[in-house]
Amino acid sequence: MEDLLKVRGLKTYFYTYEGVVKALEGINLDIYKGESLGLVGETGCGKSVTALSIMRLIQWPPGKIIDGEIHFNGKDLLKISEEEMRKIRGAEISMIFQEPMSSLNPVFTIGSQIMEAITLHQNVNKKEAEEKAIEMLNLVRMPDPEKVMNQYPHELSGGMQQRAMIAMALSCRPSLLIADEPTTALDVTVQAQILDVIQRVNKELDSSMLLITHDLGVVAQICDRVAVMYAGYIVEIGTVKQIFKNPQHPYTKGLMNAIPKIHVKTKRLEVIRGVVPNLITPPSGCRFHPRCDHAMDVCKKKVPPVTKVEEGHYVACFLHGGAK
Amino acid sequence: MSKYIIEAENVKKYFPIKGGVFSKVVGYVKAVDDVSLKIEKGTCMALVGESGCGKTTFGRVLLKLIEPDAGKILFEGKDLAKVKGKKLREMRKDMQMVFQDPNSSLDPRFTVKNIIGEPFSNFTNIKGEELVKRILELLNLVGLKKEHLYRYPHEFSGGQRQRIAVARAIALDPKFIVLDEPTSALDVSVQAKILNLFQDLQEKFDLSYLFITHDLSVAKHMADNIGVMYVGKLVETSATEPLFEEPLHPYTQALLSAIPVADPEYKVERIILKGDVPSPANPPSGCRFHPRCPKAMEICSKEEPELKKVGDGRLVACHLY
Ligand SMILES: Nc1ncnc2c1ncn2[C@@H]1O[C@H](COP(=O)(O)OP(=O)(O)OP(=O)(O)O)[C@@H](O)[C@H]1O
Ligand SMILES: Nc1ncnc2c1ncn2[C@@H]1O[C@H](COP(=O)(O)OP(=O)(O)O)[C@@H](O)[C@H]1O
Ligand code: SF4
Ligand code: SF4
Ligand SMILES: [Mg+2]
Ligand SMILES: [Mg+2]
Numbered sequence: 001m002e003d004l005l006k007v008r009g010l011k012t013y014f015y016t017y018e019g020v021v022k023a024l025e026g027i028n029l030d031i032y033k034g035e036s037l038g039l040v041g042e043t044g045c046g047k048s049v050t051a052l053s054i055m056r057l058i059q060w061p062p063g064k065i066i067d068g069e070i071h072f073n074g075k076d077l078l079k080i081s082e083e084e085m086r087k088i089r090g091a092e093i094s095m096i097f098q099e100p101m102s103s104l105n106p107v108f109t110i111g112s113q114i115m116e117a118i119t120l121h122q123n124v125n126k127k128e129a130e131e132k133a134i135e136m137l138n139l140v141r142m143p144d145p146e147k148v149m150n151q152y153p154h155e156l157s158g159g160m161q162q163r164a165m166i167a168m169a170l171s172c173r174p175s176l177l178i179a180d181e182p183t184t185a186l187d188v189t190v191q192a193q194i195l196d197v198i199q200r201v202n203k204e205l206d207s208s209m210l211l212i213t214h215d216l217g218v219v220a221q222i223c224d225r226v227a228v229m230y231a232g233y234i235v236e237i238g239t240v241k242q243i244f245k246n247p248q249h250p251y252t253k254g255l256m257n258a259i260p261k262i263h264v265k266t267k268r269l270e271v272i273r274g275v276v277p278n279l280i281t282p283p284s285g286c287r288f289h290p291r292c293d294h295a296m297d298v299c300k301k302k303v304p305p306v307t308k309v310e311e312g313h314y315v316a317c318f319l320h321g322g323a324k
Numbered sequence: 325m326s327k328y329i330i331e332a333e334n335v336k337k338y339f340p341i342k343g344g345v346f347s348k349v350v351g352y353v354k355a356v357d358d359v360s361l362k363i364e365k366g367t368c369m370a371l372v373g374e375s376g377c378g379k380t381t382f383g384r385v386l387l388k389l390i391e392p393d394a395g396k397i398l399f400e401g402k403d404l405a406k407v408k409g410k411k412l413r414e415m416r417k418d419m420q421m422v423f424q425d426p427n428s429s430l431d432p433r434f435t436v437k438n439i440i441g442e443p444f445s446n447f448t449n450i451k452g453e454e455l456v457k458r459i460l461e462l463l464n465l466v467g468l469k470k471e472h473l474y475r476y477p478h479e480f481s482g483g484q485r486q487r488i489a490v491a492r493a494i495a496l497d498p499k500f501i502v503l504d505e506p507t508s509a510l511d512v513s514v515q516a517k518i519l520n521l522f523q524d525l526q527e528k529f530d531l532s533y534l535f536i537t538h539d540l541s542v543a544k545h546m547a548d549n550i551g552v553m554y555v556g557k558l559v560e561t562s563a564t565e566p567l568f569e570e571p572l573h574p575y576t577q578a579l580l581s582a583i584p585v586a587d588p589e590y591k592v593e594r595i596i597l598k599g600d601v602p603s604p605a606n607p608p609s610g611c612r613f614h615p616r617c618p619k620a621m622e623i624c625s626k627e628e629p630e631l632k633k634v635g636d637g638r639l640v641a642c643h644l645y
Binding site: 187218221258261 | 374375481482483511512513514515516517519520523538540541542544545546568578579581582583584585586587588589590594596597598599600601
């Protein structure tokens with residue numbers, strides 16, 4: 001499969017008063033053309049920082065990408081100028097957030113905002129921009145798009161705001177869409193509508209997606225592959241089938257067992273003991289070791305190497321190699 | 325003695341909408357509109373539905389935290405409207421609530437000891453060493469430690485804060501607890517621990533729960549019975565298993581089909597509803613679900629369907645039945 005994005009050894013730290021937050025500790029991640037990759041893990045494990053680092057939106061101070069490469073369409077995004085990056089942002093890589101109002105401006109109409117996003121990156125006149133904007137609103141199945149063009153964000157429901165934000169993010173037909181918890185704030189029936197829209201639009205535009213979510217159900221239903229993050233590391237990656245049917249990392253297994261299942265009867269949920277560590281003084285070696293039932297001596301001393309489980313399925317745990 | 329811990333009959337709660345320069349009442353948010361529901365002792369009833377459909381308001385009315393505008397609530401067979409003074413204070417000890425957001429439900433200026441000790445000083449004469457002993461027992465019960473006693477809420481994680489709220493809620497040996505989205509703000513790993521805790525406490529103290537949630541997998545895991553609300557109305561009630569096997573109300577069917585199941589091989593025919601949840605200030609005529617219902621008929625926009633018995637102990641409000 002062809003790579004669209006190739007992240008290698010990405011390290012992002014935050015230099016705060018309390019100390020250095022080692023948020024990303026050498027992330028490797030590939031996103032293929034046309035695929036949708038899920039990124040899951042508990043709160044604070046580095047999902048959003050990964051997304052913001054790819055977009056080069058980490059604010060200094062206190063944050064800084066201190067190492068790594070991000071290859072996208074033959075360029076290393078960490079080597080290009082801010083000017084060049086700005087041309088890529090919103091045009092070739094777009095991002096949507098949990099809170100639509102963080103991307104929508106309350107004082108402009110939906111139409112003018114989408115048209116601005118279009119004219120910023122494409123050489124079109126006003127009429128063409130308007131046509132394209134309406135086309136995008138249709139694409140996200142916005143009810144009554146012509147009317148919505150003239151409405152302000154606050155006049156729309158949460159689900160409609162989310163659709164408007166997606167329409168804007170996709171208006172330049174980016175090849176990569178990064179969605180950070182896009183449906184977490186929505187009701188289930190509206191979530192189903194939005195996920196349906198994201199899936200269809202992605203297919204129609206043949207774009208790739210990085211979907212960040214804490215909802216394993218959403219990943220299972222929407223994504224092709226999934227990466228599991230823990231405390232600044234990607235600890236397991238594979239196809240959704242590999243990860244959901246044959247999880248290998250103790251943390252992945254713990255997450256899977258912790259969710260109540262709708263079609264399997266479980267009397268008691270299994271738990272992962274302890275809590276997510278603080279990333280200023282993270283545990284040594286495998287950062288999961290204080291919570292792991294299988295921890296060995298080596299786990300406290302060395303970072304487990306990434307080992308191949310089968311084609312496309314990789315795990316970073318000494319149970320699978322490198323322990324010798 | 326009644327076999328029910330709570331019986332709500334035709335409960336209504338309307339919030340006035342004020343407008344204009346004179347703050348005149350220009351309408352009402354019909355947050356809870358004629359809801360009847362019974363919860364058997366020692367069981368857990370889940371109340372599910374989307375945001376704004378009236379779940380929290382109904383829970384608050386049940387506990388007499390707000391007064392209903394119409395209807396009757398019986399607690400262990402006694403009419404809450406008729407209980408006054410000292411008797412009411414006694415009864416309040418038996419009914420507690422745990423809220424969704426542990427950050428806003430715990431006073432940041434108080435230590436854990438003060439927070440959990442508060443119900444004791446409000447309702448009992450327990451103090452001094454005995455109080456500390458009781459608080460430590462409670463901390464132990466919810467999986468917290470002695471050294472947490474003099475810490476403040478901000479020093480805890482979300483899951484730990486929810487444990488503090490639970491310890492306070494069970495301090496005076498209640499019989500009935502309304503759990504209002506108690507795990508919605510938590511990671512699945514933390515949620516699992518809290519759900520297990522609720523189950524342990526229920527067994528140990530023979531508690532009855534009203535478990536409010538919008539997460540149907542959580543409802544299925546926790547509840548013996550389920551009530552489904554839509555825009556202020558109860559549209560279906562059933563024992564948990566049959567509801568998931570065969571949802572009867574079209575809204576319940578859509579809700580169930582919308583759950584993203586954490587199994588890539590599990591494929592459902594997803595029912596994608598049109599439009600958004602309507603506002604309870606201006607609910608649609610007839611069946612409130614009719615503008616979004618894939619099975620709507622002519623009668624649906626004209627006549628409101630009654631909640632009626634369909635099959636074995638199930639109640640459904642829909643003209644199809
Ligand atoms: N601006 C910042 N300053 C200091 N630390 C930060 C900053 N932004 C993120 N971090 C830290 O980086 C780590 C990863 O945070 P991130 O936001 O990526 O988590 P996440 O996986 O997206 O979590 P959630 O599921 O809660 O969104 C955390 O320890 C967080 O506290
Ligand atoms: N104190 C209040 N004043 C006015 N309206 C309220 C008040 N409390 C709730 N409401 C309204 O009543 C409806 C039901 O709210 P709520 O019971 O909180 O729903 P849920 O818990 O199901 O999300 C909503 O429209 C809400 O805005
Ligand atoms: S490397 Fe060791 S501590 Fe880490 S997950 Fe594997 S067994 Fe557990
Ligand atoms: S009464 Fe009519 S509109 Fe309402 S749920 Fe039943 S079929 Fe649908
Ligand atoms: Mg995040
Ligand atoms: Mg609520």
